[in-house]
Amino acid sequence: MEDDAPVIYGLEFQARALTSQTAESDAIRFLVGTQSLKFDNQIHIIDFDDENNIISKSVLQHEAGEIWHISASPADKAVLTTCYNINWSFGALGVQNASESRVVTSSAVWRMPPEWESGSHESPDDPHNSHNPQSLDLLCHLDNSAHGNASCVLWEPMGDGKRVISLADNHALLWDLTESSTQATISSSATLEGKGQLKFTSGKWSPHHNCTQLATANDTAIRGWDLRTMKQIYCIENAHGQLVRDLDFNPNKQYYLASCGDDCKVKFWDVRNISEPVKTLEEHSHWVWSVRYNHSHDQLVLTGSSDSRVILSNMVSISSEPFGHLVDDDDLSDGEDNHNDEKTKEPLQDSIISMYEEHEDSVYAIEWSSADPWLFASLSYDGRLVINRVPRALKYRILL
Amino acid sequence: MDGDVSNADTTPPDSDPARKRRVHGMLKLYYGLNEEGKTVDQAESLDPCDINGPHFDPEVYLNKLRRECSLGELMDQESCMVKQIRSLDSDMQTLVYENYNKFISATDTIRKMKNDFKKMEDEMDCLTTNMAAITVFSARISGTLQDQHAQITKLSGVHTLLRKLQFLFELPARLNKCLELQAYAQAVTSHRRARCVLQQYSHMPSFRGIQDDCHAIMDKLAQELRQKFRDGGSSAKDLSECVELLLQLDEPAEELCDKFLTHARSRLEADLLGLEAELRPVLSIGPTSVVVPSTGPAGRLSATPTAGSPIDPTSPGNPFLSPSSRTDILEFIDRGCNEFVSSLCLVIASYQELFVNRPQESNLAYKNIPQMAVGKLHAFVDSLAARYFSLVERRIQEEKSVGDNSLLVRALDRFHRRLQAVAKLLPGSAVPSQGTEIVVRAARERVKQYLAALQSFYLDSLTDVRQALAAPRLGGSSAGGGSHLGVPAAGKDALASLPELLSSLSASILNQIKTVLASVHLFTAKDITFSNKPYFKGEFCSQGVRESLVVNFIKFVCQSSRQFCESAVDRGGSTPPALLLLLSRLCLDYETSTISYILTLTDEQFLVQHHSPVTAVTALCGEAREAAQKLLNHYVKVQGLIISQMLRKSVETRDWVNTIEPRNVRAVMKRVVEDTTSIDVQVGLLYEEGVRKAHSSDSSKRTFSVYSSSRQQSRYTPSYTPSAPMDTNLMSNIHKLFSERIDIFSPVEFNKVSVLTGIIKISLKTFLECVRLRTFGRYGLQQIQVDCHYLQMYLWRFVSDENLVHFLLDEIVGSTAHRCLDPAPMEQSVIEVICERG
Known part of the structure; x- marks a missing residue:
C-alpha cells in the first residue's frame, strides 16, 4: 500500500552524520548532524509518525563546527556525542599568504535542552515551530587534542551511558563519564603502531562478550581489541581490496562481523576464522560507506554507497535464523498453523530484497530505527533523509 | 447308378477322359443338373438363342433373327450358317x-x-x-563236401590261436627289444593289442607271468617317456609324440596337461623376465639420478614416479621433448610380441593339438579330456597374460612424453594386432578384450596427458607474454626513474607489440591444439587395428577428444583467465594490466571465431557422432564471452584504481587550507592525463574505437564556473526557511531532470571508448569523494579549479559522452566550493591561462 512508499525529508545543508536515538524505544526518532563551513551547524531531530506517515522535526544549534559523526547515548535520550571540525584560524582569513588556519576534528558530549522535548511533544505537527533554534548544552569535551583528530565516538552498547570509546587518528580511547556526564576521564587507551601514518577510519563496539570487545578499521585491515587489556586480539589484513569504510556486529551471533569498503564489496566475517570471508556481496557500483545489521532480525542487512543507492539484503544463510522463524507452540494453536508450517519449510535464499534509489547523491549514512525494527533511514550528502520500510511481504514472511 | 457315381469320383484323373465325359453325361441325364456343373450349365442353358448351347431352340432363334435383322443381314447369316x-x-x-x-x-x-x-x-x-x-x-554236391569243410574251419581256428599265443609269449622279449631301440610307439601298440587278452586270462599262471613281465616293461617304458617329457629339451614334435604315447598308456591326462603347461610356463616366464629386465634399468637412467637398488619389489614400485619426474610441469616446453630412454616403447612391445606372444601362441597351438583337438576315440576315458584341457589352458593363458599386461601397462605408463604419439600408437597397434592371434587360437579367451582395454586405457591416459601438456603450454606462453610485456617496461622505468613522464617512447614500444603478442599467442595455442589433434588422430587412423573398436569409433572421439581434451582446454583457458580477475582483486593486482587486456581480447576472439573453428576442426577430423550429449559451441562461447567481459571489467578496475590512488594521495596528503595561490596545474593531473593517454593507446591497439556522442565544437574550451549550476546556487541561498518534504521532492525532480544516474563500476563494452569511459569515471568519482572529505582554503579551491579545467581540456576526448566528464568535474568543483572556508573562485580567464601554460 502507500505505507511502503518512502518518506523523504530535505535538510538545507549537506550532511553525513546520522544516528537513531538509541535510548528512545517508543518514538521513531533519528538525529542528523549537518556539515556547513559557513553557517552554524544544526542537529535535526527527525520524528516519524508511523501511523500518519508524517515527519516532524526540531532543530538544535551545534555551534562548535561541522558534524562528521554523531552518536546517541543508549541510556539517556537527551545525551549524544558528536565529532566535529573546528577551524582554528590565526590571522585574518582572506589575507594572502597569511593563512595559518588549521582544521582539527574534536569530539564532545552534549545534552539536548529540556525545552526541546516539551516543545516537540506539545506541537509535533507544526513544522514551523522551530524558528528560533536552541543550542545544545555542552556536557564535556572528550579532550583528545593530544591524540589527534577524532573519527568517531562509540557508546557502550546497551550500557548505562557511562562509557564511551573515541577513535582518534591511531588511538582508541576508553572514557569514563561521571553520573551527570559532565566530566570524562580516560580510563585506558590503545595505540595502533606501524609504518606510516595509521589512522582509524571507523569502529564498532561489540555488544557481545559483556561488551569487552572493539573492532576497528584502518586502511584495508580490520582489527579486534580486547578492552580489558587494550590489546589486539585479531587482525584481518587486507579485509578489503581498498579502504574499509564501516563495520557492524551481528547483534545475535557473537562472532559475526560485517564490513564494507572502497572495493564496492560487503563482506561477512567469522572472527574465529579470518582467512576468508564467510560471504561477500558485490552489488554496489561504488564505494560502500555504511553497513548495518537489523537489531532484531540479523538476516536483514542494510548498506549505503556513494553510487547513491541503499540496498537491503536478506542474508538468511548466515543469520541466527537460517531456517526461518521457529514456530512457537503458542502459534501452533492458531487456526492457520498449517499455513505457517508451509511457510517455514520453504527454503530461504540469500537475496537482495530491494534497492532504494531515492537518493541523488552519495549515501554516507544509514541507520535502523531503534523503535521500529522494520524501519530505517538513509542520509545522502545533499542533505536528503529518506525513511523506508522493509517490504511488507518479507516482514510477514519473517514474522510468521 | 450310385455305384457309377462313386466310380466316377474314384477314377484317377488321368484315366480315359472320354469315358469320364460319358459318365458325366449319364449323371446329368439322371439328376437333371449336376452339382459341380451347375454354373456352367446355367450359363449355357440360359440362352435359347445360343446356337452352340444345349438348350438351343431353333424356333426362338429364327424368330429372333427375323425380328432383329434386316434382309441383308439375314442373307448373310444364312450363307454363313x-x-x-x-x-x-x-x-x-x-x-x-x-x-x-x-x-x-x-x-x-x-x-x-x-x-x-x-x-x-x-x-x-x-x-x-x-x-x-x-x-x-x-544238394548232392554239398552233401559230399560237408565233412571236409568243418575240418578246415577248425584247423584254421587253431592256427590263429596259436599265432596269438606265440605273440603273447614273444611279447616281453619284443617289448624289451623295442625299449632298447627306443621304438616306443611300436611297443605301445603291441602292448595295447595284448593287454585285453592278458587281462582276460590272467587267472592262468602262464599268462599271469607274461602279463607281469609286460607290466614291468611297460612301467619302465612309461618311466622313460615321462623322463623324456620332463627333460623338456626335446622338440615339440617329440613332446607331442610322448604325450600321445603316454595317453595311450592310460597316463592321467590331467597330470599330463599340468606337466605340459608347467613346462611351457617356465619358458614363457623366462621371456617375461627378459621384458621386466628392460623395465628395470629406468631407475638408474632416470635424469633425477636417484640411485635406487634396482632389485626387489619396492624398487620396482618406485619406478613409475621416478620415470614421471623428467616431465616436470614447471620446466617450460619440456613436455614436447622426448626424454632419452634406453629402448623406446615400440621396441619393447616388439620384443614382447616376438618373444612372449609368439611362443605363447605356439604353446597354445601345440597344446590344443595334443589335448583338445585329438581324434575322438571311442575310449570313454578320453571323453572329458578336451573340456578339462581347455579349462586348464584358459587359466594358464590368463595368468601369464595378466603378467604380460601388467608389464606392458607399466611400460605404457612410463610413456609420458607427448612428443611423438605415432610411436605409442604403433606400439599399441602391434600389441593389439598380435593379440588377435591369441584370439584366433583361443576363441573364448578374455585376453584380447583385456588387451583392448589396455589400449583404451592408454588412449585415455594419453588424452589426459595431452590436456595437461596443452594447459602447461598455455600457462608457459602466458608467462612468456608476461615477460615480453614486462621487459621493455622495466628498461623504460629504470631510465625514467620510475616516472612514466619521461618514457612514453619506451612505453609505446611495449604497447606496440601488444597486437603481435596477441596474434602470436593465439596462433601458437591454435597450432598446439592442431598438433595435439593430429597426434590424437593417430589413434583412429584406418590402418590401426583397434581403430574400429566401438570405443575408438564413438566414445573416444566424442567424450575423449572433443569433451575431455578440446572442450576442457577451452574451459581451462576461460577459467584461468577468470582467475586473474579473482586472485588479483584483493591482493593489489599483481597481474600487469596489459596482460588482462590481452587476455580479454583473446577470450573475445575465442568467442567470436576460434572456439567454433576448433570444434568444427575436431568434429571434422574425428567425425564425431554425438551419441552422448556434448557441450554446445554456444555454451563455450558464452563462457568465453563472460571471461572476456570479466577481464575487461577487471582491467578497467585496475587501471581506474591506479589513477584513483594517484588522485587520492594527491588530495589526502595536501594541506588544502594553507596552500599557496595556484600557478601551475599539479603534476599529478598531468600524470593522470598521460596515463590515460597511454591507456588509450594500449586499448586502441586491441579494441575498436566504439561510438561516442557528438562533441560540442569547443569542448576543450568550455567554461565552467564554481556556481554554474543553478541547483547548487539555490541550495546555497542563506535563507533559513525550513525545508518541507514537498520542497525537496521538487528539488530532486529538477535534479533528476538535470542528470542521469552514473554507475561507476559498471560493466564496459568491448570497445575503447567504453573502457576509457569506465576508467575515467572511476578516477573522477574517487576525486570527488576525496575532495568531500577535506576542507579547503581559498587557494585550495582555486587549485582544484585549475586542475579540473586541465582535466576537462584533455579527458573529454576519451569518453563516450563528454557530458559525463563535465558533470563529474562540475561536481568536484562544486563540492570543493562547499568544503571551502573562503570560496572565492578564480577568474576563468586566469584558469585558462594557467592551464594553457601547462
Whole structure:
C-alpha cells in the first residue's frame, strides 16, 4: 500500500552524520548532524509518525563546527556525542599568504535542552515551530587534542551511558563519564603502531562478550581489541581490496562481523576464522560507506554507497535464523498453523530484497530505527533523509 | 447308378477322359443338373438363342433373327450358317474315317498278341524242368563236401590261436627289444593289442607271468617317456609324440596337461623376465639420478614416479621433448610380441593339438579330456597374460612424453594386432578384450596427458607474454626513474607489440591444439587395428577428444583467465594490466571465431557422432564471452584504481587550507592525463574505437564556473526557511531532470571508448569523494579549479559522452566550493591561462 512508499525529508545543508536515538524505544526518532563551513551547524531531530506517515522535526544549534559523526547515548535520550571540525584560524582569513588556519576534528558530549522535548511533544505537527533554534548544552569535551583528530565516538552498547570509546587518528580511547556526564576521564587507551601514518577510519563496539570487545578499521585491515587489556586480539589484513569504510556486529551471533569498503564489496566475517570471508556481496557500483545489521532480525542487512543507492539484503544463510522463524507452540494453536508450517519449510535464499534509489547523491549514512525494527533511514550528502520500510511481504514472511 | 457315381469320383484323373465325359453325361441325364456343373450349365442353358448351347431352340432363334435383322443381314447369316454346317459335316466325316482306321489296326494287333503268348508258355515250361534238375545236383554236391569243410574251419581256428599265443609269449622279449631301440610307439601298440587278452586270462599262471613281465616293461617304458617329457629339451614334435604315447598308456591326462603347461610356463616366464629386465634399468637412467637398488619389489614400485619426474610441469616446453630412454616403447612391445606372444601362441597351438583337438576315440576315458584341457589352458593363458599386461601397462605408463604419439600408437597397434592371434587360437579367451582395454586405457591416459601438456603450454606462453610485456617496461622505468613522464617512447614500444603478442599467442595455442589433434588422430587412423573398436569409433572421439581434451582446454583457458580477475582483486593486482587486456581480447576472439573453428576442426577430423550429449559451441562461447567481459571489467578496475590512488594521495596528503595561490596545474593531473593517454593507446591497439556522442565544437574550451549550476546556487541561498518534504521532492525532480544516474563500476563494452569511459569515471568519482572529505582554503579551491579545467581540456576526448566528464568535474568543483572556508573562485580567464601554460 502507500505505507511502503518512502518518506523523504530535505535538510538545507549537506550532511553525513546520522544516528537513531538509541535510548528512545517508543518514538521513531533519528538525529542528523549537518556539515556547513559557513553557517552554524544544526542537529535535526527527525520524528516519524508511523501511523500518519508524517515527519516532524526540531532543530538544535551545534555551534562548535561541522558534524562528521554523531552518536546517541543508549541510556539517556537527551545525551549524544558528536565529532566535529573546528577551524582554528590565526590571522585574518582572506589575507594572502597569511593563512595559518588549521582544521582539527574534536569530539564532545552534549545534552539536548529540556525545552526541546516539551516543545516537540506539545506541537509535533507544526513544522514551523522551530524558528528560533536552541543550542545544545555542552556536557564535556572528550579532550583528545593530544591524540589527534577524532573519527568517531562509540557508546557502550546497551550500557548505562557511562562509557564511551573515541577513535582518534591511531588511538582508541576508553572514557569514563561521571553520573551527570559532565566530566570524562580516560580510563585506558590503545595505540595502533606501524609504518606510516595509521589512522582509524571507523569502529564498532561489540555488544557481545559483556561488551569487552572493539573492532576497528584502518586502511584495508580490520582489527579486534580486547578492552580489558587494550590489546589486539585479531587482525584481518587486507579485509578489503581498498579502504574499509564501516563495520557492524551481528547483534545475535557473537562472532559475526560485517564490513564494507572502497572495493564496492560487503563482506561477512567469522572472527574465529579470518582467512576468508564467510560471504561477500558485490552489488554496489561504488564505494560502500555504511553497513548495518537489523537489531532484531540479523538476516536483514542494510548498506549505503556513494553510487547513491541503499540496498537491503536478506542474508538468511548466515543469520541466527537460517531456517526461518521457529514456530512457537503458542502459534501452533492458531487456526492457520498449517499455513505457517508451509511457510517455514520453504527454503530461504540469500537475496537482495530491494534497492532504494531515492537518493541523488552519495549515501554516507544509514541507520535502523531503534523503535521500529522494520524501519530505517538513509542520509545522502545533499542533505536528503529518506525513511523506508522493509517490504511488507518479507516482514510477514519473517514474522510468521 | 450310385455305384457309377462313386466310380466316377474314384477314377484317377488321368484315366480315359472320354469315358469320364460319358459318365458325366449319364449323371446329368439322371439328376437333371449336376452339382459341380451347375454354373456352367446355367450359363449355357440360359440362352435359347445360343446356337452352340444345349438348350438351343431353333424356333426362338429364327424368330429372333427375323425380328432383329434386316434382309441383308439375314442373307448373310444364312450363307454363313450354311458354310458352317458344311464345314461341320466335313469335319465329322474325317473323324469317322480316322476312328474306323484305328479300330481296324487295333484288331490286328490283338490277334498277333494271341499267337505270341502261346509260344512263350511253352518256353516257360521247359525252364521249370531245368531248374528242378539243378537243385537236385547241388544238394548232392554239398552233401559230399560237408565233412571236409568243418575240418578246415577248425584247423584254421587253431592256427590263429596259436599265432596269438606265440605273440603273447614273444611279447616281453619284443617289448624289451623295442625299449632298447627306443621304438616306443611300436611297443605301445603291441602292448595295447595284448593287454585285453592278458587281462582276460590272467587267472592262468602262464599268462599271469607274461602279463607281469609286460607290466614291468611297460612301467619302465612309461618311466622313460615321462623322463623324456620332463627333460623338456626335446622338440615339440617329440613332446607331442610322448604325450600321445603316454595317453595311450592310460597316463592321467590331467597330470599330463599340468606337466605340459608347467613346462611351457617356465619358458614363457623366462621371456617375461627378459621384458621386466628392460623395465628395470629406468631407475638408474632416470635424469633425477636417484640411485635406487634396482632389485626387489619396492624398487620396482618406485619406478613409475621416478620415470614421471623428467616431465616436470614447471620446466617450460619440456613436455614436447622426448626424454632419452634406453629402448623406446615400440621396441619393447616388439620384443614382447616376438618373444612372449609368439611362443605363447605356439604353446597354445601345440597344446590344443595334443589335448583338445585329438581324434575322438571311442575310449570313454578320453571323453572329458578336451573340456578339462581347455579349462586348464584358459587359466594358464590368463595368468601369464595378466603378467604380460601388467608389464606392458607399466611400460605404457612410463610413456609420458607427448612428443611423438605415432610411436605409442604403433606400439599399441602391434600389441593389439598380435593379440588377435591369441584370439584366433583361443576363441573364448578374455585376453584380447583385456588387451583392448589396455589400449583404451592408454588412449585415455594419453588424452589426459595431452590436456595437461596443452594447459602447461598455455600457462608457459602466458608467462612468456608476461615477460615480453614486462621487459621493455622495466628498461623504460629504470631510465625514467620510475616516472612514466619521461618514457612514453619506451612505453609505446611495449604497447606496440601488444597486437603481435596477441596474434602470436593465439596462433601458437591454435597450432598446439592442431598438433595435439593430429597426434590424437593417430589413434583412429584406418590402418590401426583397434581403430574400429566401438570405443575408438564413438566414445573416444566424442567424450575423449572433443569433451575431455578440446572442450576442457577451452574451459581451462576461460577459467584461468577468470582467475586473474579473482586472485588479483584483493591482493593489489599483481597481474600487469596489459596482460588482462590481452587476455580479454583473446577470450573475445575465442568467442567470436576460434572456439567454433576448433570444434568444427575436431568434429571434422574425428567425425564425431554425438551419441552422448556434448557441450554446445554456444555454451563455450558464452563462457568465453563472460571471461572476456570479466577481464575487461577487471582491467578497467585496475587501471581506474591506479589513477584513483594517484588522485587520492594527491588530495589526502595536501594541506588544502594553507596552500599557496595556484600557478601551475599539479603534476599529478598531468600524470593522470598521460596515463590515460597511454591507456588509450594500449586499448586502441586491441579494441575498436566504439561510438561516442557528438562533441560540442569547443569542448576543450568550455567554461565552467564554481556556481554554474543553478541547483547548487539555490541550495546555497542563506535563507533559513525550513525545508518541507514537498520542497525537496521538487528539488530532486529538477535534479533528476538535470542528470542521469552514473554507475561507476559498471560493466564496459568491448570497445575503447567504453573502457576509457569506465576508467575515467572511476578516477573522477574517487576525486570527488576525496575532495568531500577535506576542507579547503581559498587557494585550495582555486587549485582544484585549475586542475579540473586541465582535466576537462584533455579527458573529454576519451569518453563516450563528454557530458559525463563535465558533470563529474562540475561536481568536484562544486563540492570543493562547499568544503571551502573562503570560496572565492578564480577568474576563468586566469584558469585558462594557467592551464594553457601547462
